[in-house]
Amino acid sequence: MLKTGRSTVLFRVAVTFTVVALAGCAPERATHTPDGRVLVRYWEKWPGFEGEAMQAVVDDFNQSQDRIHVEMLTVSEIDQKLMLATMGGHPPSVAGLWSHNVNVYAERGALTPLDSFLAEAGITRDHYTPVFWDLCAHRGFMWALPSTPASLALHWNKRLFREAGLDPEQPPRSIAELEAMNEQLTLVEIVRDGKPVELPYSDLTEDEREGRTFRVLRMGHLPTEPGWWTPMWGFWFGANLSDGDRTITAGHSGNLAAFEWYQGYPRKFGLHNLRRFGAALGTFASPQNAFLSEEVAMVLQGVWMYNFIDRYAPHLEWGVAPFPSSDPQANPNVTIVECDVLVIPHGAPHPREAFEFIHYVNQREPMEKLVIGQRKFSPLAQTSPDFIARHPNPHIDVFMDLARSPQARYEPRLSVWNEYRDEMVVAAERIFSLRVPPEAALAHVDQRIQRRLDRVMRRWDLIREQRLQEWNHYDPR
Numbered sequence: 001m002l003k004t005g006r007s008t009v010l011f012r013v014a015v016t017f018t019v020v021a022l023a024g025c026a027p028e029r030a031t032h033t034p035d036g037r038v039l040v041r042y043w044e045k046w047p048g049f050e051g052e053a054m055q056a057v058v059d060d061f062n063q064s065q066d067r068i069h070v071e072m073l074t075v076s077e078i079d080q081k082l083m084l085a086t087m088g089g090h091p092p093s094v095a096g097l098w099s100h101n102v103n104v105y106a107e108r109g110a111l112t113p114l115d116s117f118l119a120e121a122g123i124t125r126d127h128y129t130p131v132f133w134d135l136c137a138h139r140g141f142m143w144a145l146p147s148t149p150a151s152l153a154l155h156w157n158k159r160l161f162r163e164a165g166l167d168p169e170q171p172p173r174s175i176a177e178l179e180a181m182n183e184q185l186t187l188v189e190i191v192r193d194g195k196p197v198e199l200p201y202s203d204l205t206e207d208e209r210e211g212r213t214f215r216v217l218r219m220g221h222l223p224t225e226p227g228w229w230t231p232m233w234g235f236w237f238g239a240n241l242s243d244g245d246r247t248i249t250a251g252h253s254g255n256l257a258a259f260e261w262y263q264g265y266p267r268k269f270g271l272h273n274l275r276r277f278g279a280a281l282g283t284f285a286s287p288q289n290a291f292l293s294e295e296v297a298m299v300l301q302g303v304w305m306y307n308f309i310d311r312y313a314p315h316l317e318w319g320v321a322p323f324p325s326s327d328p329q330a331n332p333n334v335t336i337v338e339c340d341v342l343v344i345p346h347g348a349p350h351p352r353e354a355f356e357f358i359h360y361v362n363q364r365e366p367m368e369k370l371v372i373g374q375r376k377f378s379p380l381a382q383t384s385p386d387f388i389a390r391h392p393n394p395h396i397d398v399f400m401d402l403a404r405s406p407q408a409r410y411e412p413r414l415s416v417w418n419e420y421r422d423e424m425v426v427a428a429e430r431i432f433s434l435r436v437p438p439e440a441a442l443a444h445v446d447q448r449i450q451r452r453l454d455r456v457m458r459r460w461d462l463i464r465e466q467r468l469q470e471w472n473h474y475d476p477r
Contacts, residue, residue: 029041029090031349031350033069037066037067037068037069038067038068038069038350038353039069039071039350040068040069040070040071040093040094040350040353040354040357041071041073041092041093041094041349042058042070042071042072042073042092042093042094042095042096042357043072043073043075043078043081043082043092043094043095043096044072044073044074044075044078044095044096045074045075045076045078045096045097045098045340046074046096046340046374047074049373049374050148050373050374051072051074052373053369053370053372053373053374054072054096054147054370054373054374055072056369056370056373057361057366057369057370058070058072058357060366060369061357061360061361061366064360067353068353068356068357070094070357073092078095078096078097079097079098079101082095082097082110082345083105083108083110085345086110086345086346086347087110089347091345091346091347091348092345092348093344093345093348093349093350093351093353093354094342094343094344094348094354094357094358095342095343095344095345096147096340096341096342096343097144097340097341097343098338098339098340098341099132099135099136099144099146099338099339099340099341099410100338100410100411100417101341102135102136102137102138102143102144102341102343103138103139103413103414103415104415105143105343106138106139106141106143107138107139107415107460107467109346109467109470110345110346111143111144111343111344111345111346112143112343112344112345112346112348112351112474112476113141113142113143113471113474114141114142114143114144114145114344114355115141115142115474116474116476117351117352117355117359117476118142121355121359123145123359123362126381127362127380127381128146128379128380128381129149129379129380129381129400129403129404130404131337131403131404131408131410132146132149132337132339132379132403133146135337135338135339135341135410136341138413139468141471143343144341144342144343145341145342145358145359145361145362146339146340146341146342146362146379147339147340147341147342147361147362147367147370147379148339148340148370148371148374148376148379149337149338149339149340149376149377149378149379149403150302150303150304150337150338150339150376150399151302151303151335151336151337151399151400151402151403151408152229152300152301152302152323152335152336152337152402153300153301153302153303153320153321153322153323153335153395153398153399153402154171154172154298154299154300154320154321154322154323154324155291155298155299155300155301155305155318155319155320156171156297156298156318156319156320156321157291157294157297157298157316157317157318158317158318158319159294159316159317160185160218160294160297161181161185161297164181164184164185164200164220164297165184166181166184166185168317168319169319171298171319171321171324172298172324173324173328174324174325174326174327174328175236175237175261175324175325175326176326177324178221178298178324181220181221181298182201182219182220182221182298183200183201183202183220184200184201184202184220185200185218185219185220185221185297185298186200186201186202186216186218186219186220186269187199187200187201187216187217187218188200188201188204188214188215188216188217189214189215189217190204190208190213190214190215191213198217201214201269209268212269212270212272212273214273215273215276215277216269216273216274216276216277217277218294218295218296218297219277219295219296219297220296220297220298221296221297221298221299222265222274222277222278222290222296223261223262223265224265224274224278224432225278225281225290225291225296225299226284226290226299226301229300229336230262230424230425230428231420231421231424231425231428232336232409232411233255233258233259233261233262234252234254234255234257234258234259235254235334235336235407235409236258236323236324236325236326236331236334237254237255237257237258237261237325237326237331238254238325238326238327238330238331239252239253239254239255239257239258240252240254241255241412241420242412242414245413245414245457246453246454246457247450248420248445248446248449248450248453249446250420250423250424250427250442250443250445250446250449251439251442251443251445251446255442256438256439256442257326258326259427259428259431259438259441259442260438261326262428262431262432262438263431263432263434263437263438265432266432266433266434267434271432271433271434281295281296284308285308286312287312287313289308289312289313291305292308292309292312292313292316293313294316300323302399303375303376303377303393303396303399304375304376306375306392306393306395307375310392319395320395320398320399321398322334322335322398322402322405323335325407331407332405332407333401333402333405333406333407334405334407334409335402335403335405335407335408335409336408336409336410336411337402337403337408337409337410338410338411339379342358342361344358351476352476355476362380364378364380364382364383364384365384367379367380368383368384368387368390372387372390372391372392375391375392375393377391377396377399377400377403378400379403383400388400414453415456415460416449416452416453416456419449419452420445420449423444423445423448423449424445427441427442427444427445428441
């Protein structure tokens with residue numbers, strides 16, 4: 001405990017020193033270009049082809065008029081560095097964050113409300129796929145506009161389906177169908193009559209299944225691959241993770257059902273077998289990726305997966321469909337959505353010019369140039385008639401339709417979400433390792449995070465009126 005406390009103190013001292021340096025020692029920065037344009041500094045998180053796609057849009061904007069010049073800089077760990085720069089009084093005029101940053105930044109007073117700008121420009125929720133507008137809102141105010149969004153879907157290997165005797169054009173439509181197909185697609189090795197034999201899990205005898213003396217060679221589906229959305233598996237079982245912004249519901253019946261399903265994997269296939277199989281899987285962004293190397297036949301993945309298939313496994317036969325839910329009639333077309341957002345930090349220079357750039361990006365032609373360059377889809381309600389035909393991802397329409405689904409879900413808009421997510425990951429590991437039943441693990445999360453949330457909300461209640469007054473009376477001039 002002493003070591004942890006000392007580390008915390010040193011961290012706070014370091015942050016304080018950094019903020020003081022940013023506030024008091026930063027050199028004066030030019031506010032205009034040599035030819036008299038207003039200089040709008042823009043921090044963006046993406047390098048590589050995604051950064052190049054945004055730079056092309058920036059260049060178009062700069063060439064479209066002669067009053068404003070946007071200067072884009074790629075910044076790593078932008079969510080941390082932007083907070084420090086804003087606290088220090090030297091933020092950029094525009095920044096590219098993720099939508100899950102919006103509520104935290106807003107409540108800390110680190111963002112500029114956009115409502116007056118949006119009203120002047122006539123921009124409303126109707127201009128967008130609703131979920132992406134909602135991701136930019138918090139406590140009745142708008143803090144961002146979306147840039148490139150993403151949704152998740154089932155990706156399946158058609159060749160492996162065909163070899164397993166399944167219809168390669170018919171993905172599972174329910175969790176029950178997923179598990180039935182999983183047994184046919186999972187390939188194991190077992191010793192029979194002194195000789196190793198490879199066969200589908202579905203062909204094992206009951207004694208062989210119970211004994212779990214087989215070795216897993218390929219999985220049809222494995223919920224820990226890649227394991228990025230483990231805390232939110234409950235969405236496909238009708239769960240919620242919170243009730244409003246004050247009640248944690250990790251123990252929701254849908255979450256309990258999801259983690260009983262999750263724990264069913266080590267119970268069925270053997271924890272040791274799955275760990276040995278998982279240890280041999282390659283890294284995500286490589287040809288050894290479990291789906292690209294055909295070691296896992298079905299995965300939950302995002303719209304970006306096309307980029308890796310195209311680069312590392314261009315001959316892969318693959319399809320995309322909604323990931324099946326436990327009750328497809330009551331809970332169809334479930335997905336998780338996220339989006340990149342453009343924000344104006346609190347105290348940013350030239351906020352009006354900054355918003356003019358953000359508004360430009362959110363017009364149809366620049367937005368489509370950006371999202372096609374980044375291989376994503378548009379957050380706007382309307383796209384060009386040939387948008388899908390021009391898009392390199394042959395399944396982009398599936399991701400767009402899922403984002404428009406009433407069951408498009410996202411991370412809880414809680415200031416304690418980072419801690420909540422971490423606790424859910426720990427609980428999932430304990431569940432998967434067969435150390436605790438799901439009910440006990442989720443109850444533990446409820447207790448720990450509810451205490452944390454109660455403390456945060458008590459602090460919020462003390463500053464709520466002050467914050468609302470500031471937001472309501474923001475003057476962009």
